[in-house]
Amino acid sequence: MKPRNKPDEEEAEFFHLPSRKNWSTRLIKFISALVVFMAGLVIGLSLSGRFNAQTEIFFPGTMYSVNCDKDFLGFKSFVTPQHLIHSMTDEELFWRASMAPKMEEYPFQRVPKVAFMFMTRGTLPFARLWDRFFKGHEGQYSVYLHTLPDYKLNVSTNSAFYGRQIPSEEVSWGSVTLVDAEKRLLANALLDFSNERFVLLSESCIPVYNFTTVYNYLIYSAHSFVESYDENSQEARGRYNRRMAPTIKLYHWRKGSQWFELNRELAVYIVADYQYYSIFRKYCKPSCYPDEHYIPTYLNMFHGSLNSNRTVTWVDWSRSGPHPATYGAPNITADFIRSIRNNGTSCTYNSKPTSVCFLFARKFAPNALGPLLALSSALMGF
Numbered sequence: 266m267k268p269r270n271k272p273d274e275e276e277a278e279f280f281h282l283p284s285r286k287n288w289s290t291r292l293i294k295f296i297s298a299l300v301v302f303m304a305g306l307v308i309g310l311s312l313s314g315r316f317n318a319q320t321e322i323f324f325p326g327t328m329y330s331v332n333c334d335k336d337f338l339g340f341k342s343f344v345t346p347q348h349l350i351h352s353m354t355d356e357e358l359f360w361r362a363s364m365a366p367k368m369e370e371y372p373f374q375r376v377p378k379v380a381f382m383f384m385t386r387g388t389l390p391f392a393r394l395w396d397r398f399f400k401g402h403e404g405q406y407s408v409y410l411h412t413l414p415d416y417k418l419n420v421s422t423n424s425a426f427y428g429r430q431i432p433s434e435e436v437s438w439g440s441v442t443l444v445d446a447e448k449r450l451l452a453n454a455l456l457d458f459s460n461e462r463f464v465l466l467s468e469s470c471i472p473v474y475n476f477t478t479v480y481n482y483l484i485y486s487a488h489s490f491v492e493s494y495d496e497n498s499q500e501a502r503g504r505y506n507r508r509m510a511p512t513i514k515l516y517h518w519r520k521g522s523q524w525f526e527l528n529r530e531l532a533v534y535i536v537a538d539y540q541y542y543s544i545f546r547k548y549c550k551p552s553c554y555p556d557e558h559y560i561p562t563y564l565n566m567f568h569g570s571l572n573s574n575r576t577v578t579w580v581d582w583s584r585s586g587p588h589p590a591t592y593g594a595p596n597i598t599a600d601f602i603r604s605i606r607n608n609g610t611s612c613t614y615n616s617k618p619t620s621v622c623f624l625f626a627r628k629f630a631p632n633a634l635g636p637l638l639a640l641s642s643a644l645m646g647f
């Protein structure tokens with residue numbers, strides 16, 4: 266007998282299919298046997314007191330855990346995450362946040378929201394003013410806070426800032442870690458698919474118009490508000506590094522305030538970019554400030570037509586020096602706030618002139634809160 270014969274016979278037996286009738290009776294017999302066996306197993310295990318431990322194998326506890334979101338793979342928590350705490354690394358977060366739907370229609374009632382993203386070291390001296398500003402507009406905004414990694418913000422549960430801290434990292438001013446924090450804020454905010462406009466603010470910023478005006482201004486703008494300009498000076502072109510060429514040339518180089526406003530499309534592009542970001546990380550070192558150049562330059566290179574090239578955050582650079590003027594309690598008057606809201610000049614909004622150029626202002630010292638609360642309702646409508 267040839268050695269091969271035996272396996273061949275086994276194969277023949279294996280592939281021999283019984284008639285359909287035969288097959289189904291066998292299946293029924295087998296299933297009944299299995300059911301009896303499983304029932305016996307479960308009774309046996311419960312009698313031996315080990316049932317609970319054993320069920321873990323069949324039904325992992327996490328699936329039924331009370332603390333866990335019941336909507337585990339559900340739609341609602343996917344499009345509107347309720348909790349901001351997650352364990353993603355920046356790399357994982359940016360990848361996830363860079364995903365954009367291919368379909369134009371949303372399968373839910375989408376009310377576009379403005380994401381107010383605060384970059385702070387910790388305390389928010391103007392939280393009470395902002396809370397007044399937000400009041401009554403729930404569902405039209407979301408708040409995100411980037412703080413020092415271990416900072417615990419102490420605000421009441423009815424504050425718009427309550428529970429809005431995102432997983433944060435150390436930031437050193439003037440370094441690329443500031444851009445990292447901006448991208449981290451954008452990426453966390455992008456996870457909520459209703460966020461349509463993204464404003465970066467600091468703890469020394471205040472709103473100068475009421476919510477409705479700010480919301481409509483941003484939501485209906487055809488352009489984003491990222492200051493972006495070219496200037497033949499040490500603080501602008503002077504910060505360009507020739508080693509960025511040929512990817513970034515001097516004629517691409519732009520400067521602008523860090524305090525940007527982006528629409529969703531541009532926010533996705535910024536979070537998704539690694540190529541240009543990494544050139545800034547490598548070659549934009551002191552005294553080049555990546556936060557003043559990366560986004561203005563990147564948008565100028567690829568998405569200039571979507572940018573207004575101006576900022577909506579007022580600041581006073583009129584006193585020369587490395588820092589803008591700070592306004593404290595003695596400086597706050599109705600006339601001063603009026604002059605920020607409308608200083609007599611006009612700017613362009615959706616290709617038409619308007620006197621409303623600034624929606625926010627900086628920098629304000631914490632002691633400005635009292636005087637601002639005293640005049641906000643009469644002057645600014647909140």
Ligand SMILES: *[C@@H]1O[C@H](CO)[C@@H](O)[C@H](O)[C@H]1NC(C)=O
Pocket residue numbers: 419420
């Ligand atoms: C938080 O703020 C409240 C009210 O201002 C205060 O009573 C409380 O001591 C603060 N808690 C912490 C941990 O600072």
Ligand SMILES: *[C@@H]1O[C@H](CO)[C@@H](O)[C@H](O)[C@H]1NC(C)=O
Pocket residue numbers: 488564565566568569570572573574
């Ligand atoms: C902003 O600058 C870009 C060039 O980066 C230009 O294409 C665009 O038209 C400018 N936007 C406005 C509103 O003028």
Ligand SMILES: *[C@@H]1O[C@H](CO)[C@@H](O)[C@H](O)[C@H]1NC(C)=O
Pocket residue numbers: 590591592593595596
């Ligand atoms: C604020 O008021 C103080 C006191 O009147 C004054 O010395 C200071 O220059 C003012 N600051 C600004 C930025 O106007």
Ligand SMILES: *[C@@H]1O[C@H](CO)[C@@H](O)[C@H](O)[C@H]1NC(C)=O
Pocket residue numbers: 608609610
């Ligand atoms: C109004 O604000 C703009 C931008 O800050 C500034 O360039 C301009 O000089 C101001 N005009 C007046 C009249 O203060």
Ligand SMILES: *[C@@H]1O[C@H](CO)[C@@H](O)[C@H](O)[C@H]1NC(C)=O
Pocket residue numbers: 474475477478645646647
């Ligand atoms: C908000 O401000 C606008 C002007 O900017 C004003 O017309 C409107 O009445 C204000 N709304 C409220 C509720 O105060």
